[in-house]
Amino acid sequence: MVVDPYGTGGGATGAxxxxxxxxxxxxxxxLKVVTTQMRSGYLRKNGVPYGANATMEEYFDxxxxxxxxxxxxxxxxxxxVTDPQYLMEPSITHAHFxxxxxxSGWDPTPCRGDEAR
Amino acid sequence: MRFxxxxxxxxxxYFLLLLFLVFPARSLWAQVDLTGEWSPRIYNDGRDVGxxxxxxxxxxxxxxxxxxxxxxxxxxxxxxxxxxxxxxxxVAPAQLYISTELDSATxxxxxxxxxxxxxxxxxxxxxxxxxxxxxxHKFSGxxxxxxxxxxxxxxxxxxxxxxxxxxxxxxxxxxTVTTRVTRFGNxxxxxxxxxxxxxxxxxxxxxxxxxxxxxxxxxxFPCEPSPEGTIxxxxxxxxxxxxxNDILSDFAKEYGIPPEAALGGAETxxxxxxxxMKTMKTLPRTxxxxxxxxx
Numbered sequence: 001m002v003v004d005p006y007g008t009g010g011g012a013t014g015a016x017x018x019x020x021x022x023x024x025x026x027x028x029x030x031l032k033v034v035t036t037q038m039r040s041g042y043l044r045k046n047g048v049p050y051g052a053n054a055t056m057e058e059y060f061d062x063x064x065x066x067x068x069x070x071x072x073x074x075x076x077x078x079x080x081v082t083d084p085q086y087l088m089e090p091s092i093t094h095a096h097f098x099x100x101x102x103x104s105g106w107d108p109t110p111c112r113g114d115e116a117r
Numbered sequence: 118m119r120f121x122x123x124x125x126x127x128x129x130x131y132f133l134l135l136l137f138l139v140f141p142a143r144s145l146w147a148q149v150d151l152t153g154e155w156s157p158r159i160y161n162d163g164r165d166v167g168x169x170x171x172x173x174x175x176x177x178x179x180x181x182x183x184x185x186x187x188x189x190x191x192x193x194x195x196x197x198x199x200x201x202x203x204x205x206x207x208v209a210p211a212q213l214y215i216s217t218e219l220d221s222a223t224x225x226x227x228x229x230x231x232x233x234x235x236x237x238x239x240x241x242x243x244x245x246x247x248x249x250x251x252x253x254h255k256f257s258g259x260x261x262x263x264x265x266x267x268x269x270x271x272x273x274x275x276x277x278x279x280x281x282x283x284x285x286x287x288x289x290x291x292x293t294v295t296t297r298v299t300r301f302g303n304x305x306x307x308x309x310x311x312x313x314x315x316x317x318x319x320x321x322x323x324x325x326x327x328x329x330x331x332x333x334x335x336x337x338f339p340c341e342p343s344p345e346g347t348i349x350x351x352x353x354x355x356x357x358x359x360x361x362n363d364i365l366s367d368f369a370k371e372y373g374i375p376p377e378a379a380l381g382g383a384e385t386x387x388x389x390x391x392x393x394m395k396t397m398k399t400l401p402r403t404x405x406x407x408x409x410x411x412x
Binding site for chain 2: 029030032057059061063065072074076078080089090092094096098105107
């Protein structure tokens with residue numbers, strides 16, 4: 001990942017065909033990451049596609065909710081996919097994650113071919 | 118060229134005066150411009166009767182949700198009833214116009230005014246306190262806010278009883294909603310964190326986004342009940358008695374979800390619940406159709 005504080009992509013390098021190119025930067029208050037050169041794939045599990053020319057912008061916002069009983073820490077990711085091939089305008093989705101203080105929720109398992117994702 | 122010390126002092130004072138003129142007494146962090154027209158991206162979730170997945174409902178909340186009948190919204194008194202502000206911004210055609218009101222003397226921002234075609238609400242930034250509990254509750258609530266870095270954070274209470282989803286998950290008048298408004302370039306994201314001691318066991322969080330669109334048109338909202346009445350006769354209140362909701366499990370059947378999991382609760386919001394779900398029974402899929410609200 002190449003850090004670019006202004007999100008312009010200037011000076012960043014990426015190798016075609018060797019993986020997505022990401023440009024990230026700490027904009028005040030949040031982290032912006034721009035990813036290009038992705039392989040085509042799916043926006044949704046039901047088959048809505050994105051093409052190889054799609055661009056993905058991600059905005060990472062971490063904050064603490066002072067009104068929750070134990071001041072929970074949250075990470076909200078806003079994802080914007082722009083795709084001139086399959087989309088008429090950007091697709092915007094969100095994901096949120098609550099910080100688990102003791103790491104007890106981290107239980108990665110290897111990918112299994114016989115399990116649906 | 119030589120300057121006397123008094124000349125330097127005067128020049129310093131003039132420079133400070135110039136700084137005050139150029140940078141008026143605005144809050145240091147209020148540097149992000151949220152004002153203007155914002156076009157919504159609609160999120161068509163939470164419209165299946167019996168789908169309370171991801172909502173940390175308590176027993177009282179679940180009882181209320183299960184008694185909800187979709188025809189309640191067709192009652193004459195409910196036809197023009199707005200959503201509470203947060204779900205309204207998420208599911209309604211919420212073209213937004215955001216403006217500010219400035220104090221004429223200090224030029225400080227007194228409030229942010231959020232205008233959608235079905236509702237208005239203000240977020241007060243002037244430090245005023247929230248009204249006492251007995252003050253009027255509204256669908257728009259009462260909101261005060263502050264800047265946290267580049268994010269406007271505001272807290273809303275004094276909400277009328279309403280819904281978290283369009284199909285009956287309830288919101289009590291004791292609920293508090295914390296909203297975070299962040300502008301990412303031409304995108305505006307709001308994060309809503311709903312705390313409700315009456316119906317939720319822990320906060321419920323969700324997000325919505327808008328795109329900057331100075332060309333959009335915000336329509337009027339000339340809603341009024343038809344003088345001919347509605348499809349539901351006056352005086353009846355469609356509802357289900359406890360344990361008598363015969364459409365409650367249709368959603369779970371159609372999607373192959375254990376009925377217990379579809380009823381929500383804090384446990385169902387955690388990833389580990391997937392492991393438990395694999396041990397739970399699903400009902401035979403006898404339907405491919407279940408009730409979904411369209412509006």
